[in-house]
Amino acid sequence: MALKQKGSADAAASAASKRRRVGFAGIDAGTEANDCMQVFIARNSDDVGSEDSISLEPFDLNHFFGEDGKIYGYTDLKINVWISAISLHAYAEISFKETSDGGKGITDLKPVLQNIFGENLVEKDEFLETFSKECDYISDVVKNGTPIKHDASDEDDLAVEIVRVELQGAAAFLYSRLISLVLLLVEGSTPIDITEHGWEMLLVVKKAAAESSASKYQLLGFTAFHHFYRYPESTRLRISQILVLPPYQGEGYGRRLLESINSIAESENIYDVTIEDPSDYLQYVRSSIDCLRLLTFEPIKPALGDMILSLEGTNLSKRTGSLTMAPPADLAETVRLTLKINKKQFLRCWEILIYVHLDSEDRKCIDNFRACIYDRTKGELLGGASGTNGKRLVQMATSFDEESSFAVYWTKEGADSDDQTVEQQPEDLKTQEEQMNELVENQIDEIVEVAKNVRSRGKDKLTA
Numbered sequence: 170m171a172l173k174q175k176g177s178a179d180a181a182a183s184a185a186s187k188r189r190r191v192g193f194a195g196i197d198a199g200t201e202a203n204d205c206m207q208v209f210i211a212r213n214s215d216d217v218g219s220e221d222s223i224s225l226e227p228f229d230l231n232h233f234f235g236e237d238g239k240i241y242g243y244t245d246l247k248i249n250v251w252i253s254a255i256s257l258h259a260y261a262e263i264s265f266k267e268t269s270d271g272g273k274g275i276t277d278l279k280p281v282l283q284n285i286f287g288e289n290l291v292e293k294d295e296f297l298e299t300f301s302k303e304c305d306y307i308s309d310v311v312k313n314g315t316p317i318k319h320d321a322s323d324e325d326d327l328a329v330e331i332v333r334v335e336l337q338g339a340a341a342f343l344y345s346r347l348i349s350l351v352l353l354l355v356e357g358s359t360p361i362d363i364t365e366h367g368w369e370m371l372l373v374v375k376k377a378a379a380e381s382s383a384s385k386y387q388l389l390g391f392t393a394f395h396h397f398y399r400y401p402e403s404t405r406l407r408i409s410q411i412l413v414l415p416p417y418q419g420e421g422y423g424r425r426l427l428e429s430i431n432s433i434a435e436s437e438n439i440y441d442v443t444i445e446d447p448s449d450y451l452q453y454v455r456s457s458i459d460c461l462r463l464l465t466f467e468p469i470k471p472a473l474g475d476m477i478l479s480l481e482g483t484n485l486s487k488r489t490g491s492l493t494m495a496p497p498a499d500l501a502e503t504v505r506l507t508l509k510i511n512k513k514q515f516l517r518c519w520e521i522l523i524y525v526h527l528d529s530e531d532r533k534c535i536d537n538f539r540a541c542i543y544d545r546t547k548g549e550l551l552g553g554a555s556g557t558n559g560k561r562l563v564q565m566a567t568s569f570d571e572e573s574s575f576a577v578y579w580t581k582e583g584a585d586s587d588d589q590t591v592e593q594q595p596e597d598l599k600t601q602e603e604q605m606n607e608l609v610e611n612q613i614d615e616i617v618e619v620a621k622n623v624r625s626r627g628k629d630k631l632t633a
């Protein structure tokens with residue numbers, strides 16, 4: 170890590186100006202880490218020190234820096250970090266005009282950077298050497314792994330492979346170097362405990378085009394997944410972390426990782442596949458893939474067709490009864506047995522597949538669809554479409570998501586009316602209704618987004 174102090178002016182003048190500032194300025198307001206820190210990928214030694222190299226956009230750097238995410242005591246602070254694409258080592262260059270304690274101390278940057286980059290963080294000379302010394306670092310892991318076969322589509326780059334490795338030895342070492350990227354780019358992530366048995370990784374790697382290239386393989390992304398025992402004698406696969414490096418995102422590698430996990434699950438007769446806290450975008454990619462698989466899955470077709478006819482033929486705006494969109498009970502099991510899609514994910518896909526087949530111009534039909542989502546959501550949150558079981562929904566601002574965090578709490582509504590201490594006011598009902606509608610709208614937006622992708626990518630399957 171290099172500490173550069175730029176523009177060190179005349180010491181006496183500087184000290185005098187500092188004294189003046191201490192005398193008249195308020196307490197140091199600090200600098201947000203996001204405003205002064207940048208992270209780059211260095212593919213070769215020429216990229217080191219250059220702000221033109223590939224820039225990563227970490228989702229949030231502030232949370233690494235104290236409670237308020239701020240850095241104190243620096244003027245014109247700049248922290249540039251380069252991560253080697255070859256060895257995943259990191260080198261940090263820190264520059265600032267001056268430091269002064271403006272009432273909040275001077276943040277010690279070294280431990281914070283070590284928290285993020287751990288042992289990957291090295292000095293410049295060592296970092297530069299990695300480009301010649303660690304050329305085989307990724308190849309060594311790849312050659313001990315098993316390539317996953319897949320039917321290449323026209324979109325696929327044939328130089329890209331998916332390789333399966335057990336999280337042991339060199340692969341475990343590679344994961345430990347990947348942790349800093351995971352911390353920076355996967356929101357809310359924590360390192361997995363690789364000492365536990367049953368962890369594996371899939372790596373997305375690209376063979377270098379030229380023999381002369383420093384490294385034979387370039388790492389584009391990875392997923393870490395775990396085998397969980399399921400009583401009495403099966404195993405579930407749980408995807409714990411998945412990351413495609415920013416320059417390569419949106420090129421189909423996340424999809425290929427998920428498809429590879431599905432093919433492992435099918436060929437090894439795994440119980441089902443789950444994902445730990447998927448991000449919205451990962452959920453979107455996953456649902457798109459699963460819906461496309463389900464479009465050609467014959468056993469769901471009769472029930473899906475019946476459901477679509479019911480929605481087209483009913484008028485739920487009269488609300489004399491309710492229509493549930495749930496699939497027949499045994500269908501989720503049939504889907505799990507063959508496609509290894511877990512029940513919760515199948516229920517999501519089921520609603521998307523219904524929407525895919527509806528005529529979006531048919532107002533009544535779309536209203537019916539919305540009414541079903543509303544009833545399902547209300548039932549899940551408040552304990553049944555026809556009653557609330559005394560449960561109430563309130564919007565709560567949390568650090569997780571201020572806009573859409575809700576809490577359900579119980580009132581004595583369901584008990585004898587004499588016991589009831591809180592009366593529900595009409596205005597409470599209104600906000601509750603508004604919140605329910607907001608929740609339903611969010612779900613419908615997600616359904617529409619995936620349905621759009623499925624309609625465009627599954628055109629041939631829809632007309633078949």
Ligand SMILES: CC(=O)SCCNC(=O)CCNC(=O)[C@H](O)C(C)(C)COP(=O)(O)OP(=O)(O)OC[C@H]1O[C@@H](n2cnc3c(N)ncnc32)[C@H](O)[C@@H]1OP(=O)(O)O
Pocket residue numbers: 354355356408409410411412413414417418419420421422423424425444445446447448450451453454457458461622626
């Ligand atoms: C459990 C967890 O780890 S949660 C955290 C997940 N990870 C992160 O958030 C880290 C940052 N993000 C990432 O690493 C990546 O963006 C990921 C892993 C979420 C997704 O991987 P990517 O490679 O970016 O996605 P991919 O390119 O495969 O898919 C992108 C798009 O192509 C679409 N697509 C491409 N091919 C297909 C196909 N054959 N069928 C369906 N959809 C396809 C996807 O649906 C998606 O659609 P869009 O163009 O409308 O956005």
